[in-house]
Amino acid sequence: METPLIQIHNLSFRYPKASQDVLNNIELQINQGDYLAIVGTSGSGKSTLLSILGLINPPSQGQYRILGKDTTRLTARSVAQLKNREIGFVFQNFNLLSHLKVCDNVALPLSYNPQIRRRDYRQKVQAALSAVGMQDYARRYPDELSGGQQQRVAIARALVNEPSLILADEPTGNLDSATSEQIFALLQSLNQQGKTICLITHDMDYARQAKRLCRIQDGALSA
Numbered sequence: 001m002e003t004p005l006i007q008i009h010n011l012s013f014r015y016p017k018a019s020q021d022v023l024n025n026i027e028l029q030i031n032q033g034d035y036l037a038i039v040g041t042s043g044s045g046k047s048t049l050l051s052i053l054g055l056i057n058p059p060s061q062g063q064y065r066i067l068g069k070d071t072t073r074l075t076a077r078s079v080a081q082l083k084n085r086e087i088g089f090v091f092q093n094f095n096l097l098s099h100l101k102v103c104d105n106v107a108l109p110l111s112y113n114p115q116i117r118r119r120d121y122r123q124k125v126q127a128a129l130s131a132v133g134m135q136d137y138a139r140r141y142p143d144e145l146s147g148g149q150q151q152r153v154a155i156a157r158a159l160v161n162e163p164s165l166i167l168a169d170e171p172t173g174n175l176d177s178a179t180s181e182q183i184f185a186l187l188q189s190l191n192q193q194g195k196t197i198c199l200i201t202h203d204m205d206y207a208r209q210a211k212r213l214c215r216i217q218d219g220a221l222s223a
């Protein structure tokens with residue numbers, strides 16, 4: 001029996017002051033353990049959809065449930081809590097803080113989660129770094145690492161809170177093809193270990209490796 005993690009019904013989204021919707025009547029269910037790739041041409045609405053899945057933007061219309069909770073009926077504080085605890089983000093530009101060591105970058109999401117005790121940080125950071133093969137780089141700074149290593153660290157940061165969903169927006173957009181292959185292999189293996197992943201990519205070869213492939217065209221999503 002598949003357990004729904006995300007349930008989106010009749011969702012539309014329009015940016016403030018824009019004259020038309022970027023997303024129209026989206027229907028989407030993501031189950032626990034899914035690996036979903038979203039493809040679409042530039043400007044089709046992929047990043048916008050990811051920003052809604054990641055609780056950065058609320059839908060303009062329709063329903064978005066995560067873990068059974070209707071996010072449109074929650075307070076801003078509850079939404080922020082859900083975002084911090086249940087979502088891990090991976091970006092094209094890695095978005096690591098250059099003045100912090102690898103271990104401190106990875107620890108950042110823990111500091112937004114008051115349920116986690118400070119004395120547990122070290123073990124959690126080590127576990128996340130080990131999951132991406134970067135356990136020996138904890139004391140380095142981001143600019144001492146290659147692009148692929150920086151993306152691994154960013155994936156460790158996304159994993160550290162043990163979120164329900166990993167969202168990755170063009171995670172290999174700044175990487176060469178050999179390094180991209182390693183990052184996709186890592187995402188694949190994290191999914192095989194049970195992580196739920198939703199990914200945007202331009203690379204159809206990798207998109208086809210995901211369990212599910214969805215396309216966005218002019219704001220409409222199809223399987």
Ligand SMILES: Nc1ncnc2c1ncn2[C@@H]1O[C@H](COP(=O)(O)OP(=O)(O)OP(=O)(O)O)[C@@H](O)[C@H]1O
Binds near residue numbers: 015022041048049
């Ligand atoms: N903050 C914003 N305010 C107004 N319009 C926006 C904003 N961000 C994006 N858009 C518009 O929304 C549409 C969808 O953008 P989005 O970034 O979701 O597309 P995308 O499919 O991720 O594109 P790309 O592949 O180029 O990253 C585009 O027409 C874009 O111009």
